[in-house]
Amino acid sequence: MRNAIPTILALALLVACSDGNGTPAATTATDDASQGMETSDRPFAVNEIAVFDEPWAMSFLPDGQHLLVTQKPGQLKLVGLDGRSAEITGVPEVAYGGQGGLGDVVLHPDFSSNGMIYISYAEAGERDTRGAAVARARLVTDAKGGGKLTGLEVIWRQVPKVKGEGHYGHRIAFGPDGYLWISSGERQKFDPAQDMASNLGKVLRLNDDGTIPADNPFAGDGKVASQVWSLGHRNPLGIAFNAKGELWEIEMGPKGGDELNLIERGANYGYPIVSNGDHYDGRPIPDHDTQPQFNAPAISWTPVISPSSLIFYSGDRFPSWKGSAFASGLSSQSLVRIAFDGDRASEAERFDMGERIRAVAQGPDGDLYLLEDGPKGRLLRLAPPSTE
Numbered sequence: 001m002r003n004a005i006p007t008i009l010a011l012a013l014l015v016a017c018s019d020g021n022g023t024p025a026a027t028t029a030t031d032d033a034s035q036g037m038e039t040s041d042r043p044f045a046v047n048e049i050a051v052f053d054e055p056w057a058m059s060f061l062p063d064g065q066h067l068l069v070t071q072k073p074g075q076l077k078l079v080g081l082d083g084r085s086a087e088i089t090g091v092p093e094v095a096y097g098g099q100g101g102l103g104d105v106v107l108h109p110d111f112s113s114n115g116m117i118y119i120s121y122a123e124a125g126e127r128d129t130r131g132a133a134v135a136r137a138r139l140v141t142d143a144k145g146g147g148k149l150t151g152l153e154v155i156w157r158q159v160p161k162v163k164g165e166g167h168y169g170h171r172i173a174f175g176p177d178g179y180l181w182i183s184s185g186e187r188q189k190f191d192p193a194q195d196m197a198s199n200l201g202k203v204l205r206l207n208d209d210g211t212i213p214a215d216n217p218f219a220g221d222g223k224v225a226s227q228v229w230s231l232g233h234r235n236p237l238g239i240a241f242n243a244k245g246e247l248w249e250i251e252m253g254p255k256g257g258d259e260l261n262l263i264e265r266g267a268n269y270g271y272p273i274v275s276n277g278d279h280y281d282g283r284p285i286p287d288h289d290t291q292p293q294f295n296a297p298a299i300s301w302t303p304v305i306s307p308s309s310l311i312f313y314s315g316d317r318f319p320s321w322k323g324s325a326f327a328s329g330l331s332s333q334s335l336v337r338i339a340f341d342g343d344r345a346s347e348a349e350r351f352d353m354g355e356r357i358r359a360v361a362q363g364p365d366g367d368l369y370l371l372e373d374g375p376k377g378r379l380l381r382l383a384p385p386s387t388e
Helices: 004-017 223-227
Strands: 027-029 045-052 055-060 066-071 075-080 085-089 102-107 116-124 130-141 147-157 169-174 180-184 202-206 228-231 235-241 247-252 258-262 299-301 307-312 325-329 334-341 344-352 357-362 368-372 377-383
Touching: 045 066, 045 075, 055 357, 055 368, 055 377, 066 102, 075 102, 102 169, 116 147, 116 169, 130 169, 130 180, 147 202, 169 235, 180 235, 180 247, 202 223, 223 228, 235 325, 247 307, 258 307, 299 344, 325 368, 334 357
Parallel strands: 027 299, 055 102, 085 147, 235 307, 307 357
Antiparallel strands: 045 377, 055 066, 066 075, 075 085, 102 116, 116 130, 130 147, 169 180, 180 202, 202 228, 235 247, 247 258, 258 299, 307 325, 325 334, 325 357, 334 344, 357 368, 368 377
16 A cells, blocks of 8 residues: 555646534424525635536545546546546446436545545346445556556445335445444335344444444344444435534435434434325325434425535635535535534525535535536536635
C-alpha cells in the first residue's frame, strides 16, 4: 500500500489534463409547511461542472479538486472540478435495471495511505434474483496512465437475493469510530424488514473488512443477525453522522411518510407494521403513534420528498448552515435543509432545483455539490453568490 499516494496523485493529474425510546419528537412536513424557493431568493449560485449518464453517488478525493462519481449503468468516473473526467476500470458487473446498478462510493478513512475505496452495487443471482453487494478495492493507475480498481473483494451481500429491481438502499458510510455502515432496503418485500434471518430492511455495522464487530447488538444471534444495528426500515437512501457522532438515516416511505430517523443501537423503526404512510393500493398502515414500542421518526413527510441522500454540513462557506443536514429529493426536485434544536429536527428550507436530485455532498471547499438524476444528470456546484 506504500504507493497509494503517488498513484492517486498521478490519476488526479491525468484528469486535470484530459423519537419514546430516546428518539426525537416527530414533526410532520406538509406542502403548507415548506414551499419551494424562487431562484432569485436562493442564497447560492449554481454552476454546472459536468454531465453524466444516470449518476448515483460521489466522493471527493483528498486533493479537493477531484471526485469519484458512479453511473448507475456500471461506470466509475474520476472527475475534476474543471469538468474533465476519466473512466476507472475494474468495476464489477452490475445488475442494471429499475433501481439497480452501480450505487455508492466512499473512501476508506485512511485512503491517503492505503488507496482503498468502497462501492455498492446490485448483483445478479440465480433464477432471476438480485441483491445489493458492497466491495472494496484499491484505486491505482496502470502503465498507460489510466485508472483501475485492483484487488476487488466483495465484503457484504444482501441475504437473501430476491426477484425485483427496487429498494436496494445500499448507501454506505464510515463512522467516526472507523466502522463501516450500510443501509439495506427491504427490496419491496415488506416482511424481511422484521426478519432477523435476513439483512434486508436494516442498518448494518461492520468492520472495514466486512467482519462483524463483537459488540454489535445482536452479535451471536447468527451471522446475518450479527450484522444488524437497527431494523424495520423500508428504503433507506441516506445515512450520515453529525458532529456529535450520532447516526441519522433518511428513507422513502410508501404512499406518504418519508422518514428522518436518529439511529439507535438495536432499535426497531417498525416498517411494515407501522408507517406514517399507506400502501400504494390504498390499504392503510397503522401510524407510529399507535404502537409506541417502535421508534418514531424525527420528521415525517407527507406529501413525500423522495429522499435520495443525506449529509451534515460543517463548512464555513455558508456559516448559518453549519450543523444543518441536507437531503436531496427526487420527486420533490429539491434540496431540503433540516435544522436541529436539541433533540428535535424540522425542515427549515426547501430549494426547488427544477430536476430530480440524486445526491448531495459537501466539498472540501465548503461548497455544496449536487448530482441530478437521469441520463443527462449534471454535477452542480452551489457556492455563495459572487460579491464582485
